[in-house]
Amino acid sequence: MPYLDPDQKEKLLERLRPKLRGCPCSPYGARLEVGDLAAAPVLERGVPSGVATGNQFVPMIPVICKNCGQIQWYSAIGLVDLNG
Numbered sequence: 001m002p003y004l005d006p007d008q009k010e011k012l013l014e015r016l017r018p019k020l021r022g023c024p025c026s027p028y029g030a031r032l033e034v035g036d037l038a039a040a041p042v043l044e045r046g047v048p049s050g051v052a053t054g055n056q057f058v059p060m061i062p063v064i065c066k067n068c069g070q071i072q073w074y075s076a077i078g079l080v081d082l083n084g
């Protein structure tokens, strides 16, 4: 089940909106929406780049341009209750 429901995504978009500058690829047609919460693995020193070996992740909120598909990532820390 996705971490965020549609209402939570809409509230996040409104909260992020002051920081958003539209989409650089769609200056006249950006239609932004918040996607499902995702996480990027934290890389470790001494491990070849691109190989994730640990279990630490950076929680991220994707803001997706529905016009061209470009994604802007924002940290979910402080914006989403990650304990629920």
Ligand SMILES: [Zn+2]
Pocket: 023, 024, 025, 026, 029, 030, 031, 065, 066, 067, 068, 069, 070
């Ligand atoms: Zn766009």
